Amino acid sequence: MATKQKVSFAPSIRRLPQYLHVIRQAQSNGGEYVSGTLIANELNLEPIQVRKDLAITGIIGKPKRGYPANELIKAIEHFLGWDISxxxxxxxxxxxxxxxxxxxxxxxxxxxxxxxxxxxxxxxxxxxxxxxxxxxxxxxxxxxxxxxxxxxxxxxxxxxxxxxxxxxxxxxxxxxxxxxxxxxxxxxxxxxxxxxxxGYAMLSVMTQMATKNKAENS
Amino acid sequence: MATKQKVSFAPSIRRLPQYLHVIRQAQSNGGEYVSGTLIANELNLEPIQVRKDLAITGIIGKPKRGYPANELIKAIEHFLGWDISxxxxxxxxxxxxxxxxxxxxxxxxxxxxxxxxxxxxxxxxxxxxxxxxxxxxxxxxxxxxxxxxxxxxxxxxxxxxxxxxxxxxxxxxxxxxxxxxxxxxxxxxxxxxxxxxxGYAMLSVMTQMATKNKAENS
The missing domain is CATH 3.40.50.720 (NAD(P)-binding Rossmann-like Domain)
Incomplete structure (x- = not known):
């Protein structure tokens, strides 16, 4: 049960640190509320995806205002266990x-x-x-x-x-x-x-393709 | 076109370095031929998956004998561009x-x-x-x-x-x-x-679950 849950949530969990980064940045720019749409735009994702991912932490946004930045940060950190050692x-x-x-x-x-x-x-x-x-x-x-x-x-x-x-x-x-x-x-x-x-395998294949494209276009 | 190809092959490309590692190990243990089944067993994968992945490098195994280890290593390295600087x-x-x-x-x-x-x-x-x-x-x-x-x-x-x-x-x-x-x-x-x-987010969530399971079982 625990294992299955872990697997199905894995892509959402993997995205949470990126959200955390965007929210902290918005907060340091003076934003008290952060919307799912703002996070989605910043990371090139669909807003519905962002809202679904954030829902696993238990937090619910307020219509039109979004999420209170402070609470959202705490909810993500708590879900990830990043608030304890x-x-x-x-x-x-x-x-x-x-x-x-x-x-x-x-x-x-x-x-x-x-x-x-x-x-x-x-x-x-x-x-x-x-x-x-x-x-x-x-x-x-x-x-x-x-x-x-x-x-x-x-x-x-x-x-x-x-x-x-x-x-x-x-x-x-x-x-x-x-x-x-x-x-x-x-x-x-x-x-x-x-x-x-x-990762290096992916990078190498990408690099070969880039070199080929460059040669074909020149 | 190139980009789409890259994306659909990505999981296969990501597995190739693991195959390389298993093949080199088998070779250093004296294996002249390596079968897809051996690689699959070593990495907990389906043999058909391994054979499909290896096919993107252009190499074809011999029935019953498998792949010549030396040629297989060269084919993977060449596909990945790891044979050039x-x-x-x-x-x-x-x-x-x-x-x-x-x-x-x-x-x-x-x-x-x-x-x-x-x-x-x-x-x-x-x-x-x-x-x-x-x-x-x-x-x-x-x-x-x-x-x-x-x-x-x-x-x-x-x-x-x-x-x-x-x-x-x-x-x-x-x-x-x-x-x-x-x-x-x-x-x-x-x-x-x-x-x-x-990766650290996944690790943290895993660790929390392990701690919870430990507490529940004790």
Whole structure:
């Protein structure tokens, strides 16, 4: 039930951060009310789509005036759980892992990265963006001590599944997977995949088409 | 026409890097031939889906034997344009931009980042992962000199559209957008959006559900 709900709402959930951005911008320009039509125009969407998406947060707009900006922001943040703190660890403190540790936008929205893990001895015992780095073979020891809710997986692909197994074994239920491996996890664990290779594949195909069009038009 | 084609093939294109990964792994384990069924099992997909996706690269499998691994890898890489080099710039050399400059997997697949741009005076003139960093207000001067095909946009949101305008003005047709702004570009320019806020929204909602389930079951 929970899983089905998650899947059908997924596109709406994915759009909420964009709405939040537009609403905050409108508010900082002095807007006390924000209409679904304004948000829709700004993001090139249909107004009915925006109103349906916002309805999942439980807020209802006022005819002709729209939504009170302050309440709308709070409703979206509350629905997303961005108004409370979520303890997280980063497994793999390479370039991408380090970048995520320092990403202010996630911090502002409740992501509290309390530890990092890496195999590189020169990193172990140091801090990256203030986050202490532990040895990656200490996952089984450190996770039960600090009890994070979320694991962010940014290790090289060959180590993805074995580190995932440690994460799952120690009771973490949410994994943000930045590797290009499809992780095998029990049904009780959710994986959010962020596959940069997929995005790069789309970009490459787009770029080839653009080059072809340029050649044909010249 | 080109755009419609791109859209309808998008899910297939997005899966190709995962296939590539599975095929390379099978090959390194000594497999000369790889079957669609093996790939499908490894990635939890239907074999017919895998065969349809692979068909867009032009390769046809042999009944009972599958695909010759070497030819299949080459066909996917060629279709994606990963067998040739694409000159790119990174606009915004913060944590994420720096991480992308050092990402070996993209380098291996043809992404050649030749310059970075940032507003921070302490970075200008330096190199990050070997990539020279220029002042961000020199975009209009440097782009025509080095003629990149791709711009990777990793600036803070308030600067996204204005930097995008410089990129477009100087003839770049492919933009990889890591900001949470929906960029306004002419039809001739393609934007691939990589919205980490969307992923984080999904992760947060998943995490809340997991916490709720845990509480209900305990």
């Amino acid at each position: 979520h303890k997280a660890i980063v497994v793999g403190a390479g370039n991408l892992g380090s970048a995520l540790m320092g990403y202010q936008e996630f911090k502002n929205n409740g992501l509290d990265i309390i530890a990092g893990f890496d195999a590189d001895p020169s990193k172990i015992g140091s801090r990256i963006h203030g986050v202490p780095i532990h040895a990656i073979d200490k996952l089984d020891q450190v996770i039960p001590e600090i009890q994070p809710e979320i694991a962010i997986l940014t290790v090289p692909s060959p180590f993805a599944q074995s580190n995932c197994d440690s994460i799952v074994r120690n009771g973490i239920k949410s994994i943000w997977n930045f590797t290009n491996i499809k992780l095998k996890v029990p049904d009780s664990v959710s994986v959010q995949r962020e596959d940069l290779s997929s | 694409h000159k790119a710039i990174v606009v915004g050399a913060g944590n994420l931009g720096s991480a992308l400059m050092g990402y070996q997997e993209f380098k291996n697949n043809g992404l050649d980042i030749i310059a970075g741009f940032d507003a921070d005076p302490s970075k200008i003139g330096s190199r990050i992962h070997g990539v020279p960093i220029h002042a961000i207000d020199k975009l209009d001067q440097v782009i025509p000199e080095i003629q990149p095909e791709i711009a990777i946009l990793t600036v803070p949101s308030p600067f996204a559209q204005s930097n995008c305008d410089s990129i477009v003005r100087n003839g770049i047709k492919s933009i990889w957008n890591f900001t949470n702004i929906k960029l306004k570009v002419p039809d001739s320019v393609s934007v691939q959006r990589e919205d980490l806020s969307s």
